[in-house]
Amino acid sequence: MVKLAVSIQKRLGEFQLSVDLAVECGLTILFGPSGCGKSSTLLAIAGLLRPDSGRIALGEEVFFDSARGVHIAPQHRRLGFVFQNYALFPHLNVQRNICFAIDRESPDVQRDRLRELLGLLHLEKLAHRYPAELSGGQQQRVALARALAPHPRLLLLDEPFSALDTELREELRDELKRLQIQLDLPIVMVTHTRSEALQLADTVVRLDLGQVVAVGSAATVLSSASQPTRTNVRFSW
Amino acid sequence: MTDPWFSLRLSLAVATLATLVVGVLGTAAGYFLAKSRFWGKDFLDALFTLPLVLPPTVVGFYLLGLLGKRGWFGQVLFAWTGWEILFTFQAAVIAATVMAMPLMVKTARAAIxxxxxxxExxxxxxxxxxxxxxxxxxLPLAWKGIAAGLVLSFARALGEFGATLMVAGNIPGKTQTMPLAIYQTTQTGEDTTALALVAILTVTSLAVLVATNRLAQGRPW
Known part of the structure:
Protein backbone atom coordinates (compact mmCIF):
# COMPACT_ATOMS: atom_id res chain seq x y z
CA MET A 1 0.00 0.00 0.00
CA VAL A 2 1.26 3.40 -0.95
CA LYS A 3 1.26 6.16 1.63
CA LEU A 4 0.00 9.67 1.01
CA ALA A 5 1.50 12.24 3.37
CA VAL A 6 0.18 15.79 3.33
CA SER A 7 1.39 18.48 5.67
CA ILE A 8 0.61 21.91 4.31
CA GLN A 9 -0.22 25.47 5.25
CA LYS A 10 -2.00 27.90 2.98
CA ARG A 11 -3.52 31.29 3.65
CA LEU A 12 -6.67 31.86 1.57
CA GLY A 13 -7.91 35.34 2.39
CA GLU A 14 -9.18 35.20 5.98
CA PHE A 15 -9.06 31.43 5.97
CA GLN A 16 -6.04 29.51 7.22
CA LEU A 17 -5.64 26.00 5.85
CA SER A 18 -3.35 23.94 8.02
CA VAL A 19 -3.70 20.28 7.18
CA ASP A 20 -1.55 17.46 8.48
CA LEU A 21 -2.42 13.92 7.54
CA ALA A 22 -0.86 10.65 6.50
CA VAL A 23 -2.97 7.83 5.14
CA GLU A 24 -2.37 4.52 3.48
CA CYS A 25 -4.89 4.73 0.76
CA GLY A 26 -7.57 2.33 -0.09
CA LEU A 27 -10.44 4.70 -0.35
CA THR A 28 -9.86 7.75 1.81
CA ILE A 29 -12.59 10.29 2.34
CA LEU A 30 -11.99 13.90 3.29
CA PHE A 31 -15.11 14.73 5.21
CA GLY A 32 -16.38 17.97 6.64
CA PRO A 33 -18.80 20.91 6.20
CA SER A 34 -18.52 23.26 3.23
CA GLY A 35 -15.63 25.66 3.57
CA CYS A 36 -13.63 23.40 5.88
CA GLY A 37 -10.75 23.21 3.42
CA LYS A 38 -11.27 19.71 2.04
CA SER A 39 -11.48 20.79 -1.60
CA SER A 40 -8.45 23.04 -1.21
CA THR A 41 -6.54 20.09 0.22
CA LEU A 42 -7.51 18.01 -2.81
CA LEU A 43 -6.41 20.79 -5.19
CA ALA A 44 -3.08 21.03 -3.36
CA ILE A 45 -2.50 17.28 -3.76
CA ALA A 46 -3.23 17.62 -7.49
CA GLY A 47 -0.87 20.59 -7.78
CA LEU A 48 -3.60 23.02 -8.82
CA LEU A 49 -3.20 25.02 -5.61
CA ARG A 50 0.27 25.81 -4.37
CA PRO A 51 0.59 25.78 -0.55
CA ASP A 52 2.55 28.51 1.24
CA SER A 53 4.61 25.93 3.04
CA GLY A 54 4.78 22.24 3.89
CA ARG A 55 5.25 18.94 2.11
CA ILE A 56 3.19 16.56 -0.02
CA ALA A 57 4.43 13.09 -0.92
CA LEU A 58 2.95 9.97 -2.43
CA GLY A 59 5.07 6.98 -1.47
CA GLU A 60 8.68 7.88 -2.25
CA GLU A 61 7.77 10.68 -4.63
CA VAL A 62 7.76 14.23 -3.30
CA PHE A 63 5.22 16.48 -5.10
CA PHE A 64 5.77 19.53 -3.00
CA ASP A 65 8.36 20.52 -0.43
CA SER A 66 8.68 24.18 0.41
CA ALA A 67 11.89 23.58 2.37
CA ARG A 68 13.60 22.21 -0.74
CA GLY A 69 11.76 24.40 -3.22
CA VAL A 70 10.05 21.44 -4.88
CA HIS A 71 6.76 21.98 -6.70
CA ILE A 72 5.97 19.38 -9.35
CA ALA A 73 3.57 20.78 -11.96
CA PRO A 74 0.13 19.09 -12.00
CA GLN A 75 0.75 17.62 -15.48
CA HIS A 76 3.73 15.68 -14.14
CA ARG A 77 2.09 14.17 -11.05
CA ARG A 78 0.19 11.42 -12.87
CA LEU A 79 -2.90 11.77 -10.71
CA GLY A 80 -6.46 11.41 -11.94
CA PHE A 81 -8.89 14.18 -10.99
CA VAL A 82 -12.67 14.12 -11.27
CA PHE A 83 -14.08 17.60 -10.82
CA GLN A 84 -17.35 18.44 -9.12
CA ASN A 85 -18.98 19.46 -12.40
CA TYR A 86 -16.82 16.98 -14.34
CA ALA A 87 -15.31 19.64 -16.66
CA LEU A 88 -15.70 17.43 -19.72
CA PHE A 89 -14.35 19.22 -22.78
CA PRO A 90 -17.50 20.46 -24.54
CA HIS A 91 -15.85 20.53 -27.98
CA LEU A 92 -14.78 16.87 -27.88
CA ASN A 93 -16.97 13.79 -28.02
CA VAL A 94 -16.87 11.06 -25.35
CA GLN A 95 -14.24 9.07 -27.19
CA ARG A 96 -11.90 12.04 -27.59
CA ASN A 97 -12.50 13.21 -24.03
CA ILE A 98 -11.45 9.79 -22.74
CA CYS A 99 -8.39 9.64 -25.00
CA PHE A 100 -7.37 13.23 -24.26
CA ALA A 101 -4.56 12.25 -21.88
CA ILE A 102 -3.26 9.45 -24.11
CA ASP A 103 -3.58 11.19 -27.49
CA ARG A 104 0.13 10.89 -28.14
CA GLU A 105 0.11 7.11 -27.78
CA SER A 106 -0.16 4.97 -30.90
CA PRO A 107 -3.68 4.55 -32.38
CA ASP A 108 -3.63 0.87 -31.37
CA VAL A 109 -2.87 1.62 -27.74
CA GLN A 110 -5.56 4.31 -27.71
CA ARG A 111 -8.16 2.04 -29.27
CA ASP A 112 -7.49 -0.78 -26.80
CA ARG A 113 -7.55 1.51 -23.79
CA LEU A 114 -10.72 3.19 -25.04
CA ARG A 115 -12.50 -0.14 -25.53
CA GLU A 116 -11.42 -1.27 -22.07
CA LEU A 117 -12.69 1.90 -20.38
CA LEU A 118 -15.94 2.09 -22.35
CA GLY A 119 -16.62 -1.48 -21.20
CA LEU A 120 -15.59 -0.89 -17.62
CA LEU A 121 -17.94 2.09 -17.26
CA HIS A 122 -20.75 0.88 -19.55
CA LEU A 123 -20.31 3.69 -22.06
CA GLU A 124 -20.07 1.67 -25.29
CA LYS A 125 -23.12 3.24 -26.88
CA LEU A 126 -22.12 6.81 -26.05
CA ALA A 127 -18.65 6.98 -27.63
CA HIS A 128 -19.67 9.51 -30.28
CA ARG A 129 -21.90 11.73 -28.19
CA TYR A 130 -20.87 15.17 -26.97
CA PRO A 131 -20.97 16.07 -23.24
CA ALA A 132 -24.02 18.30 -23.74
CA GLU A 133 -25.93 15.25 -24.98
CA LEU A 134 -25.26 13.18 -21.84
CA SER A 135 -27.15 12.87 -18.55
CA GLY A 136 -25.44 13.77 -15.28
CA GLY A 137 -24.68 10.15 -14.44
CA GLN A 138 -23.27 9.50 -17.90
CA GLN A 139 -21.10 12.60 -17.67
CA GLN A 140 -19.75 11.40 -14.37
CA ARG A 141 -18.81 8.01 -15.80
CA VAL A 142 -17.08 9.69 -18.76
CA ALA A 143 -15.16 11.92 -16.35
CA LEU A 144 -14.05 8.81 -14.44
CA ALA A 145 -13.00 7.05 -17.64
CA ARG A 146 -11.06 10.13 -18.78
CA ALA A 147 -9.22 10.36 -15.46
CA LEU A 148 -8.40 6.63 -15.50
CA ALA A 149 -7.14 6.53 -19.11
CA PRO A 150 -3.48 7.40 -18.41
CA HIS A 151 -3.24 4.89 -15.50
CA PRO A 152 -3.01 7.40 -12.64
CA ARG A 153 -1.28 6.42 -9.43
CA LEU A 154 -4.01 8.00 -7.34
CA LEU A 155 -7.52 9.12 -8.17
CA LEU A 156 -8.87 12.35 -6.67
CA LEU A 157 -12.62 12.96 -6.61
CA ASP A 158 -14.18 16.29 -5.62
CA GLU A 159 -17.81 15.79 -4.51
CA PRO A 160 -18.35 13.44 -7.45
CA PHE A 161 -21.98 12.68 -6.64
CA SER A 162 -23.25 16.11 -5.64
CA ALA A 163 -24.64 16.94 -9.11
CA LEU A 164 -26.69 13.74 -9.28
CA ASP A 165 -30.13 12.75 -7.98
CA THR A 166 -30.44 10.36 -5.05
CA GLU A 167 -31.14 7.11 -6.88
CA LEU A 168 -28.29 7.58 -9.28
CA ARG A 169 -25.98 8.40 -6.40
CA GLU A 170 -26.58 5.03 -4.76
CA GLU A 171 -25.91 3.24 -8.00
CA LEU A 172 -22.72 5.14 -8.83
CA ARG A 173 -21.36 4.80 -5.31
CA ASP A 174 -21.54 1.04 -5.67
CA GLU A 175 -19.87 1.31 -9.01
CA LEU A 176 -17.04 3.44 -7.64
CA LYS A 177 -16.39 0.98 -4.85
CA ARG A 178 -16.37 -1.88 -7.37
CA LEU A 179 -13.90 0.01 -9.56
CA GLN A 180 -11.61 0.81 -6.68
CA ILE A 181 -11.35 -2.84 -5.68
CA GLN A 182 -11.21 -4.13 -9.25
CA LEU A 183 -8.43 -1.73 -10.29
CA ASP A 184 -6.71 -1.73 -6.90
CA LEU A 185 -6.49 2.03 -7.24
CA PRO A 186 -5.99 4.34 -4.28
CA ILE A 187 -8.69 7.01 -4.12
CA VAL A 188 -9.02 10.23 -2.17
CA MET A 189 -12.52 11.64 -2.29
CA VAL A 190 -14.07 14.78 -0.89
CA THR A 191 -17.61 14.79 0.43
CA HIS A 192 -19.83 16.47 2.99
CA THR A 193 -22.40 13.65 2.89
CA ARG A 194 -22.24 11.34 5.91
CA SER A 195 -23.93 8.37 4.23
CA GLU A 196 -21.40 8.51 1.42
CA ALA A 197 -18.51 8.41 3.85
CA LEU A 198 -20.05 5.53 5.81
CA GLN A 199 -20.76 3.52 2.70
CA LEU A 200 -17.44 3.97 0.89
CA ALA A 201 -14.56 4.89 3.14
CA ASP A 202 -11.74 2.70 4.33
CA THR A 203 -10.38 5.75 6.11
CA VAL A 204 -12.13 9.00 6.95
CA VAL A 205 -10.22 12.23 7.51
CA ARG A 206 -12.46 14.72 9.23
CA LEU A 207 -11.72 18.37 8.65
CA ASP A 208 -13.08 21.46 10.28
CA LEU A 209 -12.02 25.11 9.97
CA GLY A 210 -9.02 24.21 7.85
CA GLN A 211 -7.63 21.58 10.21
CA VAL A 212 -7.71 17.81 10.56
CA VAL A 213 -9.81 16.98 13.62
CA ALA A 214 -9.89 13.19 13.37
CA VAL A 215 -8.58 10.31 11.27
CA GLY A 216 -9.81 6.74 11.41
CA SER A 217 -12.37 4.23 10.19
CA ALA A 218 -15.73 5.65 9.12
CA ALA A 219 -17.46 4.16 12.17
CA THR A 220 -15.12 5.68 14.75
CA VAL A 221 -14.66 9.07 13.15
CA LEU A 222 -18.28 9.65 12.25
CA SER A 223 -19.85 8.34 15.45
CA SER A 224 -18.17 11.05 17.49
CA ALA A 225 -19.10 13.52 14.77
CA SER A 226 -21.44 15.58 16.89
CA GLN A 227 -18.60 16.58 19.17
CA PRO A 228 -15.38 16.43 17.22
CA THR A 229 -12.36 16.24 19.45
CA ARG A 230 -9.39 18.18 18.22
CA THR A 231 -6.24 16.20 18.08
CA ASN A 232 -2.81 17.01 16.81
CA VAL A 233 -1.71 13.41 16.62
CA ARG A 234 -0.98 12.04 13.17
CA PHE A 235 -2.62 8.74 12.51
CA SER A 236 -1.57 6.21 10.00
CA TRP A 237 -3.68 3.28 8.91
CA MET B 1 -1.68 58.57 -61.26
CA THR B 2 -4.15 56.58 -59.18
CA ASP B 3 -4.64 52.96 -60.19
CA PRO B 4 -7.78 51.70 -58.40
CA TRP B 5 -7.04 48.01 -59.01
CA PHE B 6 -3.52 48.34 -57.69
CA SER B 7 -4.89 50.10 -54.60
CA LEU B 8 -7.42 47.34 -54.04
CA ARG B 9 -4.79 44.61 -54.33
CA LEU B 10 -2.41 46.55 -52.11
CA SER B 11 -5.06 47.14 -49.46
CA LEU B 12 -6.03 43.47 -49.41
CA ALA B 13 -2.38 42.42 -49.12
CA VAL B 14 -1.67 44.92 -46.33
CA ALA B 15 -4.83 44.01 -44.42
CA THR B 16 -4.21 40.26 -44.77
CA LEU B 17 -0.62 40.46 -43.54
CA ALA B 18 -1.55 42.84 -40.72
CA THR B 19 -4.38 40.49 -39.66
CA LEU B 20 -1.99 37.53 -39.55
CA VAL B 21 0.50 39.42 -37.35
CA VAL B 22 -2.26 40.88 -35.18
CA GLY B 23 -3.89 37.45 -34.87
CA VAL B 24 -0.77 35.85 -33.42
CA LEU B 25 0.52 38.76 -31.30
CA GLY B 26 -2.93 39.96 -30.22
CA THR B 27 -4.06 36.49 -29.14
CA ALA B 28 -0.81 35.99 -27.21
CA ALA B 29 -1.22 39.39 -25.53
CA GLY B 30 -4.88 38.66 -24.80
CA TYR B 31 -3.93 35.32 -23.21
CA PHE B 32 -1.21 36.97 -21.17
CA LEU B 33 -3.58 39.70 -19.93
CA ALA B 34 -6.32 37.18 -19.18
CA LYS B 35 -4.16 34.70 -17.29
CA SER B 36 -1.42 36.51 -15.44
CA ARG B 37 -1.54 38.87 -12.54
CA PHE B 38 1.22 41.38 -12.15
CA TRP B 39 1.87 44.95 -11.16
CA GLY B 40 1.20 47.32 -14.05
CA LYS B 41 -1.25 45.04 -15.86
CA ASP B 42 -3.84 47.82 -16.15
CA PHE B 43 -1.21 50.08 -17.64
CA LEU B 44 -0.17 47.45 -20.19
CA ASP B 45 -3.82 46.91 -21.11
CA ALA B 46 -4.25 50.67 -21.60
CA LEU B 47 -1.11 50.78 -23.74
CA PHE B 48 -2.54 48.12 -26.08
CA THR B 49 -5.84 50.03 -26.26
CA LEU B 50 -4.27 53.43 -26.90
CA PRO B 51 -4.30 53.27 -30.74
CA LEU B 52 -8.07 52.87 -30.52
CA VAL B 53 -8.55 56.26 -28.87
CA LEU B 54 -5.60 58.29 -30.14
CA PRO B 55 -5.94 60.13 -33.45
CA PRO B 56 -4.30 57.90 -36.08
CA THR B 57 -1.92 60.75 -36.97
CA VAL B 58 -0.60 60.69 -33.42
CA VAL B 59 0.08 56.96 -33.71
CA GLY B 60 1.72 57.70 -37.07
CA PHE B 61 3.87 60.34 -35.43
CA TYR B 62 5.13 57.85 -32.84
CA LEU B 63 5.77 55.28 -35.54
CA LEU B 64 7.80 57.85 -37.48
CA GLY B 65 9.90 58.35 -34.38
CA LEU B 66 10.36 54.60 -34.07
CA LEU B 67 10.91 53.63 -37.70
CA GLY B 68 12.65 56.73 -39.12
CA LYS B 69 16.30 56.65 -40.11
CA ARG B 70 17.20 58.25 -36.80
CA GLY B 71 14.44 56.44 -34.92
CA TRP B 72 15.01 53.83 -32.25
CA PHE B 73 14.29 50.85 -34.51
CA GLY B 74 14.90 52.46 -37.92
CA GLN B 75 18.46 53.33 -36.91
CA VAL B 76 19.33 49.74 -36.02
CA LEU B 77 17.66 48.44 -39.18
CA PHE B 78 19.51 50.97 -41.38
CA ALA B 79 22.86 50.20 -39.75
CA TRP B 80 22.41 46.45 -40.32
CA THR B 81 20.82 46.36 -43.75
CA GLY B 82 21.09 49.83 -45.26
CA TRP B 83 17.36 49.66 -45.85
CA GLU B 84 14.92 52.42 -44.97
CA ILE B 85 11.52 51.12 -44.00
CA LEU B 86 9.61 54.41 -44.17
CA PHE B 87 7.37 54.92 -47.23
CA THR B 88 7.37 51.23 -48.14
CA PHE B 89 4.78 48.45 -48.27
CA GLN B 90 6.18 47.09 -45.00
CA ALA B 91 5.61 50.42 -43.26
CA ALA B 92 1.96 50.31 -44.36
CA VAL B 93 1.66 46.81 -42.84
CA ILE B 94 3.17 48.01 -39.55
CA ALA B 95 0.80 50.99 -39.41
CA ALA B 96 -2.24 48.77 -40.09
CA THR B 97 -1.01 46.23 -37.52
CA VAL B 98 -0.63 48.79 -34.74
CA MET B 99 -4.01 50.33 -35.48
CA ALA B 100 -5.80 46.96 -35.54
CA MET B 101 -4.06 45.57 -32.43
CA PRO B 102 -6.45 47.00 -29.78
CA LEU B 103 -9.50 45.31 -31.30
CA MET B 104 -7.72 41.95 -31.40
CA VAL B 105 -6.29 42.15 -27.88
CA LYS B 106 -9.65 43.21 -26.44
CA THR B 107 -11.71 40.51 -28.14
CA ALA B 108 -9.09 37.78 -27.61
CA ARG B 109 -8.81 38.61 -23.92
CA ALA B 110 -12.58 38.59 -23.45
CA ALA B 111 -12.89 35.31 -25.37
CA ILE B 112 -10.14 33.64 -23.34
CA GLU B 120 -7.75 24.11 -18.32
CA LEU B 139 -8.13 28.07 -28.25
CA PRO B 140 -10.90 25.76 -29.54
CA LEU B 141 -13.25 26.97 -26.79
CA ALA B 142 -12.40 30.65 -27.38
CA TRP B 143 -12.33 30.27 -31.13
CA LYS B 144 -15.55 32.15 -31.95
CA GLY B 145 -14.45 35.28 -30.12
CA ILE B 146 -10.96 35.11 -31.57
CA ALA B 147 -12.35 34.70 -35.10
CA ALA B 148 -14.58 37.73 -34.53
CA GLY B 149 -11.48 39.65 -33.43
CA LEU B 150 -9.69 38.62 -36.62
CA VAL B 151 -12.55 39.81 -38.80
CA LEU B 152 -12.73 43.16 -37.00
CA SER B 153 -8.95 43.56 -37.25
CA PHE B 154 -9.09 42.89 -40.97
CA ALA B 155 -11.76 45.55 -41.41
CA ARG B 156 -9.81 48.04 -39.33
CA ALA B 157 -6.59 47.35 -41.27
CA LEU B 158 -8.40 47.70 -44.58
CA GLY B 159 -9.71 51.14 -43.66
CA GLU B 160 -6.52 52.53 -42.11
CA PHE B 161 -5.75 56.04 -43.33
CA GLY B 162 -4.02 58.45 -40.93
CA ALA B 163 -1.12 56.40 -39.58
CA THR B 164 -0.51 54.87 -43.01
CA LEU B 165 -0.29 58.31 -44.60
CA MET B 166 2.27 59.37 -41.98
CA VAL B 167 4.66 56.39 -42.28
CA ALA B 168 3.99 54.94 -45.73
CA GLY B 169 3.03 58.09 -47.59
CA ASN B 170 0.66 58.28 -50.51
CA ILE B 171 2.75 57.01 -53.41
CA PRO B 172 0.57 55.84 -56.33
CA GLY B 173 1.59 52.38 -57.46
CA LYS B 174 3.61 51.81 -54.27
CA THR B 175 1.91 52.70 -51.01
CA GLN B 176 -1.42 54.15 -52.08
CA THR B 177 -3.97 51.97 -50.33
CA MET B 178 -7.74 52.20 -50.93
CA PRO B 179 -8.53 54.90 -48.37
CA LEU B 180 -5.63 57.01 -49.65
CA ALA B 181 -6.75 56.47 -53.25
CA ILE B 182 -10.24 57.63 -52.29
CA TYR B 183 -8.79 60.78 -50.75
CA GLN B 184 -6.61 61.39 -53.80
CA THR B 185 -9.32 60.83 -56.42
CA THR B 186 -11.76 63.04 -54.53
CA GLN B 187 -9.21 65.83 -54.39
CA THR B 188 -8.47 65.61 -58.11
CA GLY B 189 -12.11 65.30 -59.13
CA GLU B 190 -11.97 61.72 -60.45
CA ASP B 191 -15.44 61.14 -59.10
CA THR B 192 -16.19 57.87 -60.90
CA THR B 193 -13.07 56.18 -59.60
CA ALA B 194 -13.70 57.55 -56.09
CA LEU B 195 -17.26 56.25 -56.16
CA ALA B 196 -16.14 52.78 -57.27
CA LEU B 197 -13.54 52.59 -54.47
CA VAL B 198 -16.04 53.83 -51.91
CA ALA B 199 -18.56 51.21 -53.02
CA ILE B 200 -16.00 48.40 -52.75
CA LEU B 201 -14.93 49.44 -49.22
CA THR B 202 -18.56 49.83 -48.09
CA VAL B 203 -19.58 46.40 -49.36
CA THR B 204 -16.49 44.78 -47.83
CA SER B 205 -17.13 46.41 -44.45
CA LEU B 206 -20.78 45.41 -44.54
CA ALA B 207 -19.83 41.80 -45.31
CA VAL B 208 -17.34 41.87 -42.44
CA LEU B 209 -19.98 43.05 -39.96
CA VAL B 210 -22.49 40.41 -41.06
CA ALA B 211 -19.77 37.76 -40.77
CA THR B 212 -18.84 38.93 -37.27
CA ASN B 213 -22.43 38.85 -36.09
CA ARG B 214 -22.89 35.35 -37.46
CA LEU B 215 -19.70 34.18 -35.77
CA ALA B 216 -20.77 35.70 -32.47
CA GLN B 217 -24.10 33.89 -32.64
CA GLY B 218 -22.44 30.65 -33.69
CA ARG B 219 -24.66 30.33 -36.75
CA PRO B 220 -23.62 28.25 -39.73
CA TRP B 221 -22.66 30.02 -42.92
Missing part, protein backbone atom coordinates in the same frame (compact mmCIF):
# COMPACT_ATOMS: atom_id res chain seq x y z
CA UNK B 113 -11.54 34.92 -20.04
CA UNK B 114 -14.92 33.47 -20.94
CA UNK B 115 -13.47 29.93 -21.04
CA UNK B 116 -14.14 28.23 -17.70
CA UNK B 117 -10.70 27.67 -16.07
CA UNK B 118 -11.98 24.26 -14.89
CA UNK B 119 -11.35 22.93 -18.43
CA UNK B 121 -7.25 22.62 -14.88
CA UNK B 122 -8.68 19.34 -16.13
CA UNK B 123 -6.19 19.40 -19.02
CA UNK B 124 -3.30 19.95 -16.58
CA UNK B 125 -4.33 16.98 -14.45
CA UNK B 126 -4.51 14.94 -17.66
CA UNK B 127 -0.82 15.53 -18.27
CA UNK B 128 -0.92 18.51 -20.63
CA UNK B 129 1.40 21.48 -20.19
CA UNK B 130 0.53 25.11 -20.85
CA UNK B 131 1.08 25.04 -24.61
CA UNK B 132 -0.88 21.87 -25.30
CA UNK B 133 -3.64 23.06 -23.01
CA UNK B 134 -3.80 26.33 -24.91
CA UNK B 135 -3.97 24.72 -28.34
CA UNK B 136 -6.19 21.75 -27.44
CA UNK B 137 -8.57 23.36 -24.96
CA UNK B 138 -8.44 27.15 -24.57
Missing amino acids: ESVDPAY RAAYTLGKGRWRTFFQVT
